Amino acid sequence: MAVTRFCTRTYRQDLRIFPSPAAKVALAVLILVLFCLPFFVGRYFVFVACVCGVSVIGALALNILTGFTGLISMGHAAFMGIGAYTAAILSAKAGFPFVPALLAAGLMAAACGAVVGIPTLRLKGLYLIVTTLAFQFIVEHIIYHWESLTQSDRGISLPPPDILGIKVDTYESFYYVIVVLAFATALFAKNIAMSRTGRAFVAVRDRDIAAEIIGVHLAKYKILAFIISSFIAGIAGALYANLLGLISPDHFTFNQSILYIAMIIVGGMGTVLGSIIGAIFMVLLPEFINAVSGPIASAYPGFSPRIGAVAVIVYGMVIILFLIFEPEGLYGIWVRIKRYWKPWPYTY
Amino acid sequence: MAFQILLQLTITGLAWGSVYACIALGFVLIFKSTDIFNFAQPELMMFGAYMSFTLVTHLRLPFLLGFLFCLVLMAVIAGLLEMMVVRPMVGEPVLSVIMVTLGLANVLRGCVGLVWGYEELQFPSPFSQEPILLFGAAINQAEVFTILATAILLVIFFLFFKYSGSGISMRATAEDTTTAFLMGINVKRVFTASWVIATVVATISGVFLASFTFLEPIMGFTGLKALPAIILGGLDSIHGAIIGGLIIGVAENLAGFYLEDYLGAGINEITAYVIVLIVMMVRPYGLFGSKEIERV
Numbered sequence: 001m002a003v004t005r006f007c008t009r010t011y012r013q014d015l016r017i018f019p020s021p022a023a024k025v026a027l028a029v030l031i032l033v034l035f036c037l038p039f040f041v042g043r044y045f046v047f048v049a050c051v052c053g054v055s056v057i058g059a060l061a062l063n064i065l066t067g068f069t070g071l072i073s074m075g076h077a078a079f080m081g082i083g084a085y086t087a088a089i090l091s092a093k094a095g096f097p098f099v100p101a102l103l104a105a106g107l108m109a110a111a112c113g114a115v116v117g118i119p120t121l122r123l124k125g126l127y128l129i130v131t132t133l134a135f136q137f138i139v140e141h142i143i144y145h146w147e148s149l150t151q152s153d154r155g156i157s158l159p160p161p162d163i164l165g166i167k168v169d170t171y172e173s174f175y176y177v178i179v180v181l182a183f184a185t186a187l188f189a190k191n192i193a194m195s196r197t198g199r200a201f202v203a204v205r206d207r208d209i210a211a212e213i214i215g216v217h218l219a220k221y222k223i224l225a226f227i228i229s230s231f232i233a234g235i236a237g238a239l240y241a242n243l244l245g246l247i248s249p250d251h252f253t254f255n256q257s258i259l260y261i262a263m264i265i266v267g268g269m270g271t272v273l274g275s276i277i278g279a280i281f282m283v284l285l286p287e288f289i290n291a292v293s294g295p296i297a298s299a300y301p302g303f304s305p306r307i308g309a310v311a312v313i314v315y316g317m318v319i320i321l322f323l324i325f326e327p328e329g330l331y332g333i334w335v336r337i338k339r340y341w342k343p344w345p346y347t348y
Numbered sequence: 349m350a351f352q353i354l355l356q357l358t359i360t361g362l363a364w365g366s367v368y369a370c371i372a373l374g375f376v377l378i379f380k381s382t383d384i385f386n387f388a389q390p391e392l393m394m395f396g397a398y399m400s401f402t403l404v405t406h407l408r409l410p411f412l413l414g415f416l417f418c419l420v421l422m423a424v425i426a427g428l429l430e431m432m433v434v435r436p437m438v439g440e441p442v443l444s445v446i447m448v449t450l451g452l453a454n455v456l457r458g459c460v461g462l463v464w465g466y467e468e469l470q471f472p473s474p475f476s477q478e479p480i481l482l483f484g485a486a487i488n489q490a491e492v493f494t495i496l497a498t499a500i501l502l503v504i505f506f507l508f509f510k511y512s513g514s515g516i517s518m519r520a521t522a523e524d525t526t527t528a529f530l531m532g533i534n535v536k537r538v539f540t541a542s543w544v545i546a547t548v549v550a551t552i553s554g555v556f557l558a559s560f561t562f563l564e565p566i567m568g569f570t571g572l573k574a575l576p577a578i579i580l581g582g583l584d585s586i587h588g589a590i591i592g593g594l595i596i597g598v599a600e601n602l603a604g605f606y607l608e609d610y611l612g613a614g615i616n617e618i619t620a621y622v623i624v625l626i627v628m629m630v631r632p633y634g635l636f637g638s639k640e641i642e643r644v
Contacts, residue, residue, distance in 0.1 A: 072446075119629050126385055127579060127583070127634075130624060130628075131628050133572075137618055137621045138622065141618045254569075258450055258454075261443075262447070265443070309457075309462035312457055312461065314458075316450075316451040316452065316453070316458060319451030320452060323437065323444050323447055324448070327444060
């Protein structure tokens, strides 16, 4: 064994999920705060927290595909839409209970992911981007025009979910379902990042030809990344559908896909914590804009139909500014802050 | 009668295709010289169309003068955008660069919504509304002018790239940026020039598109269909982009009419994407694109 005092970590220690006891304490505090949150805040805030949770799951899914494996997808909202509509149709028309509908949503999205994944074996970079973009528009079109199944823009309303006989019909109770699933997803993503599969993903991202030469089965891992990512995205979509209670094609548009890419970029590409922070940030941003622009809109009623444009501009600016000035994202800022305080109170 | 309908649809398709081809040309031009894929191209087209709308309707300039003034304005805007937003991103990973241009697209779309609102506006078309009769088919004049103007534009570009000094230096930069730089070509100026040219072409196509349709923020999504055109033609081939644009324009118009009964209304909106999916399955580098050889 090494005898130096500093930097002696075995591989086993390096592979732990929690690098230090402090991380465990922090996690425990976080769980406690999340558990108590609905008791102290208003109903609307709980709803926003639920949306945050769903977005966290969605962003983690995209992060596995884009951040870890480097396959850029502009069709993430399409996968979520497939999941959401599967869950909605199964529970509204076929009377499925919540859990089987959720699983079916994930499996349906995963099947579509596998189908999209196959042509990507030969596609790279921009060709892949435009292919996933095409997938996004085609799914959007099908959802909108297959009226007998999806009821087009009238939307499908879902019955309140019940889990093993317990009715979950308030935001407060559904909040716990979402938080548990978001935690499970984060743990899963963290685990996969440190497993053999995760290392294979990263190898494919960094240089796929080199990865193939050292023995990574390219086809297998690329399709696997698509399947895992779209499965989780499908579940996120199903949760979103159950949260809103009424879904329409507008919830899963191209702009949503861009929003998810923005989340993982603003948060920090290829990091689990980054996706979580990024998702929360991008959900809270429009809430913040609304809080500011709401009074302006009510003061100048003639202007109110155009006030939505402000949010669009702010979105765009946030993406541009982050990419130019902070390419590591919020996660990078967090790491810098942590490093700055590490030797505190001694500043050497 | 069937022939007249076919002719009419084909010419409308060619007009739309010319618009796609112009936007696609801008995409390819920027991609070739700077290796940046500019997702804001459709929004620049829309912005240009709105700008000339304001110059002509609100400032009451004569159409041609307003149009030329708008081109100058858009050229300046494009140059500034390139220097402020895009240049810091040269050499960054593909996704970051794309996201910057997507952010730019959002900002431009938001500005259009904020300034001009989301309602449809009637563009002051300079062309007569009287249809031309050709073999018994009634054809919109604006469409004919669009096709002619695009053809002229493309010839000018061909000559520019083939013979003028700036054109040759742009081609050199596209071929190999480092070598071009070492040969004394001002690469920065070439980067800016490619953005300016791409934006000017996009503005021209936007004005034409607006004169045979309406002016609305959804134009950005219409312009996005230039993407399948490029991918169809191959990312690094200018004539591929043009042919791809025309194919997509004609195909979606024909599909919209003949396949509507079988595949439901609105099939023309996704024809382009279906075509691109099929082509990508067969030829992953597009019809005219060159296969990249990678070194590890």
